[in-house]
Amino acid sequence: MGTGRLAFDQPDTAFIDELAEFVSIPSVSRDASPGTMRQAAEWLTGQLEFATPRIEPTQGHPVVRADWLGAPGAPTILVYGHYDVLSANRRNEIATVKFSAKGATLAAAGRRTAG
Numbered sequence: 001m002g003t004g005r006l007a008f009d010q011p012d013t014a015f016i017d018e019l020a021e022f023v024s025i026p027s028v029s030r031d032a033s034p035g036t037m038r039q040a041a042e043w044l045t046g047q048l049e050f051a052t053p054r055i056e057p058t059q060g061h062p063v064v065r066a067d068w069l070g071a072p073g074a075p076t077i078l079v080y081g082h083y084d085v086l087s088a089n090r091r092n093e094i095a096t097v098k099f100s101a102k103g104a105t106l107a108a109a110g111r112r113t114a115g
Contacts, residue, residue, distance in 0.1 A: 018047070021043070022040070022043055022044070022047075025039055025040045025043060027039070027040035029060070029061055034061075037061040037062060038055075038062060041055045041061075041062040041063075041064050042055065044064045044081075045064055045066075048064070048066040050068060051066035051067060051068035052066060052067055052068070053065070053066040054066070
């Protein structure tokens with residue numbers, strides 16, 4: 001069971017910085033503008049450049065899909081993520097600072113981050 005915190009080795013600080021960048025995009029699906037949701041999709045697409053990413057429109061918010069087929073015979077792995085659905089204005093339901101990843105001893109905790 002996760003603790004809600006991610007622990008990293010020293011060389012992984014760049015990963016935490018990237019995660020903080022993604023967490024800072026206020027992509028709450030019921031509150032965000034289409035432009036903000038597109039910004040989140042574009043950020044993720046940039047991270048998946050190795051896997052031929054694409055943004056696919058839907059009747060709602062855009063979906064990011066990517067396929068990396070560079071290991072013939074390897075098992076298929078599906079990675080799923082979703083847009084945040086809890087409004088940042090509901091402070092009594094949020095234990096961490098909205099849209100930030102706060103670091104302490106190379107651990108990250110924030111909305112949309114979990115361990």
